[in-house]
Amino acid sequence: MLYPFIWMIFTSFKPKMHIYLAGLLPRVWDFSSYIQIWSEIPLVRGFLNTILYSVPPVVVGSFVSALAAFAFAKIRFTGRNILFLILLSGIMIPFPSIMIPQFVLFSDLHMVQGPLPLILPKLTGNVLMIFFLRQFMNYVPDSIIDAAKIDGCNYFQIFRRVILHLITPALAAHGVLWFIGSWNDYLAPTIFIKNEIWQPVTVMVAKFNEQYAINTHVPRIMAGSVMLLVPVLIIYGIFQRWIIESVMFSSVKE
């Protein structure tokens, strides 16, 4: 399972022609591919862009989703079921079906030179997340909420003081998955971000790699992939137990 990653790492340290030699380990340790990638593309900027696209929007979006899920699960407002179904219909429309008008919209608003097209849509929440959190909140007994009401809490206070604590595991599980998804996003940035300096690191590395694919400089390409994978692998290494348990936990609730 992990062999492709091991192969990637060792290959990235080989000199160009040594990839045709037998053996997994490099015979000479060559760091030039890394020097090349660091000097050729603004990697730090790329990582900062990626963080900008995947951390604050996902945090805000998760909060917005949780609030909406709370309303759908626990507040009896007129038409909530039909409104929920309308919202749910949104996930039946795949991204490729709406990306052209989205691009036109963003470019009419002069946003494609900046970072906003990858931030704004996430701020309004994630329908799939609302769906799962609502499901999860159905298990929260109404008596807790009624008790808080008697104590004089309004709905926002109930959400902040009671609900948020109860749903933290589910919220975090879906938040992490969403974060990883937007960290690895490729199609949307290639369409919406026309200014190279605002591109996320995936797009930068893909460009770097495609350029070296032409003259098959494999170690360069692998160094690119290493740069893309290492941060995610480190985060995963630290949180792996927790991530997997969260995923298992949320898939049971599905």
Place this chain on the structure above:
Amino acid sequence: MSFRVSDNIWGYAFVLIPFIGLIVFVLIPFCMSVYASFTAWPLGQRITSAKWVGLKNYISMFTNPLFRKSLGNTLFYMIGIPIGIVLSVIYAALMNRGAKYEKVFRVLYYTPVITSVVAVSFIFQRMFMSDGGTINTFLMSLGIKNPPNWMSHPGYTKWVIIIMAVWKGLGSSIIMYIAGMQGISSTYYEAAKIDGAGWFYTFRKITLPLLMPVTFYLLVTGIIGGAQMYVEPRLIFTGNGPANSTFTTVIHLYDNTFRNSKAGYGSAVAIVLGIIVFLVTALQFYINGRGDRVEKAKENR
């Protein structure tokens, strides 16, 4: 303020932002896509000035051999879905039997799931190359004289992508199956044991049927994701791939719209793709809903 009124105000306030998102980022663009699919619309021009052409885009799409080829390729990639399902149910069953390093295996198999598809595409592109690619080096060491030309022979190119997609998705489905297996009440197994059923028989008659919801979920999400395949064929192969063997419907859509500026035609492709995904998703909701109703009926009895 009465209860009812205040409930309404809070409720609407809490769901307002996602609705703004739905309208601005999904529904309006979708209506524009539908309208644009009936026009000749060069990207960059205002959509309001695009010329109405009726069904022309749809006709030229379905008579376009490239579109049909892209749809065929996209469907072909879905062979990976049953392969992945079978493999993951086997792995999950083995790992769930209390294997010694079960948790370690889970972590290892899940690693490809969280990694960037961009990075992984380039790794597989290079592992499958004919000269110096680690796959063919391995095959030759097994004594296979003429290993396949994965990257250039149209009969093999799709398999590079299928193998990668299965490898990348396996961990996620294994976890889903393990979670499903742990949700099965142990009384079923105890009863089967008393009846003297063997492991395989129990697996076939109890575990697999009770895991149907997971299998169905994986099938549906697999089809929805597969219909939107874009990054892997785009990065592993250049252009449409050797003899147009690897490009997908979304690549066809992207190239026509953003490279050839034919946004009207691209929108027609987008709508057809949307209809396919819509039907599959609707089917899932329908069958899930039916399952829920059956459960509720049982509870009420």
